[in-house]
Amino acid sequence: MLFKILPKSELAGLFAALSENDIIGPVHKGDNRAGTPLFDFARVTDFDTLRLDFTSTVHSAKRFVLPYRETLSTFRITKDSWEKQVDFNIERPFVLFGLHACDINALNKLDKVLMGSVYPTPYYAAKRRNMFIIGIDCIPLSSCFCRSMGTDTALTGFDLFLTDLGERYFVEIRSAKAFQFLKGLSLSDPADSDHDLYLDKNTAMNAAFVAHVETSDLTKILDLEFESPVWKDWGARCLSCGTCANVCPTCYCYGVEETVALDLSSARKEKQLHSCNLVDFAEVAGGHNFRPESASRLKYRYYHKHRGFVEAFEESLCVGCGRCGRSCLAEINVPDVIASIRHEEMVSDR
Template sequence: MIFKVCEQEELRRLFDILAADNTVVGPVQTGLDRNGSALNAFKPVADYTNLNLGYTTTKLSAKSYFLPFRESLASFQIDGNDWQKTVDYHCDRPIVFFGLHACDINALNKLDKVLMGNTYPMPYYAAKRKNMFIIGIDCQPQPFCFCRSMGSDTVLHGFDLFITDIGNRYFIEIQSATAYNILARIKTRPPEEVDHLQYMAIAAHKNKQFTSRVDTTDLTKILDMEFQSPVWKQWGDKCLGCGTCANVCPTCYCYGVEETVDIGLRSAQKVKTLYSCNIVDFAEVAGGHNFRSERHTRLKYRYYHKHRGFVEAYEESLCVGCGRCGEACLAGITVPEVIASVRGEES
């Protein structure tokens, strides 16, 4: 890893250089919530002053740029006596993500394992993922963040640059050769001891700010032991089966595929739509049998996939602790409370 330091004004120059040839997507304030706190979302940004780099967690993650909620996979058209098929990869222009938090970069790294692994890589995802430049930015923990418990409060790979505000200047971690070359176009300097000390002081202060935690010690074993625990029914009775948690989650990737054919049989489309394992027909199969017709079995399945099955397959959890699902859940179901109850603890 190579480190540099730049003055704050240089970040604007970096933005302008990148925006000249790329679509830049970053955090933008979109309004205020009912408590007067800023609401933020990832949007294409043409002007540096529209970026809100001190943003708090967005409601929706950056997932929509890699795994859109609805995406055309292919379309078919009869032209004369021939079929024409169009495969839609949707990757016109490189995307620069300017200001992703560590948890969201970790989420992408997890999605990569599933969607770009060796067995069945998903070309639609891979085409977008390979055509992007990621600038990470440090953040301050919110009351619902438990990324530290999940080891996702920092990130070691999956980005080109990572910047930390250390007062009136930025500490920059450089991961890629592309980033190194682009940084040569702005004014930077090697960090000095005072910069290292300031970086470490900020990291130590941040670590003390976490108020939400999940005890992951032996969690896979405990989940195996507590598969029949009555707490699953208690949480299931609260759950509305709405699927919002999966929609906002940066690591949920399940989807359904629907094929539509026009009434004249001249054209057809194959469309992928993200889906949630909490929705009632998620496990319904041909013939109408539903393997998880009860809400608590579906809620339990989501937790076992995130914290048990994925760990077995990849030796890490599929949850980055961003807290979005708990924030968005109308029933007030949060990961820290569910896991604490399974462990027999008060949350």
């Protein structure tokens, strides 16, 4: 890895140069009623609207690789036959300008199941292979617990990673492409004082963590506590609304629906992000539902994130971004749920 120092004034130039491509980045979307700014990822054409000082976005950058709704194939229907067309729904490469470590790691995790396992999915891969990622450091919110999940630093999965040192950025250059793109900008080698600032930044980040999830032995504890009454309590709270799955950077479960056009000359097969909390997640043709209670569905969500994925890939599917907890109207959040399963004190009780 190559480390360089980039004056902040140079970033606009990099942005302008990269504007030959579509740029997606964090933008200010509005304020909540307490006056706190809310951010989300969107197409950015004006450098001044790019908010690299964002806290967290409400939604992850997931939709740019895994759209909530996506056409898998279309069919041209003739008298008694048909023809199938497949399109991966991407026309040109794009830049993700300003991803926090948790979101970079989220993509790395999705890669494992969507590209690295049997039946790699081309819809995801086509977008993933056409991204240029610029990471940015952050100060965690009180609800962030990426440290617990080991996702507070990104080791791979980006081209550039910026750490804000006040007047300048500490830049990690990961790809040759990024190195090329930085040519012509006034880069310098980090001085000892930059190292100090970088370490200070690291200390400040560490000091900001409040929420914590104890992951030791978690897969076994989840098995032991499979019948725990605690699940029922959480289930009783859950609205089965699917908000958590939408805001989550790693939820990828989906449903497929086929429709015929009104003129019957074409048909379409679409996937739609589904949530394991939705009432019909495990319903089969004929109506039988394997998980009719909200408690069993909520439990399944935790089993998938914190047990099943760990078994398959030796890491959790959760990156600790805290979005699900912040968005949940019923105030269900990962640190509290895991603590209650472990018979520990919940953060919200402190």
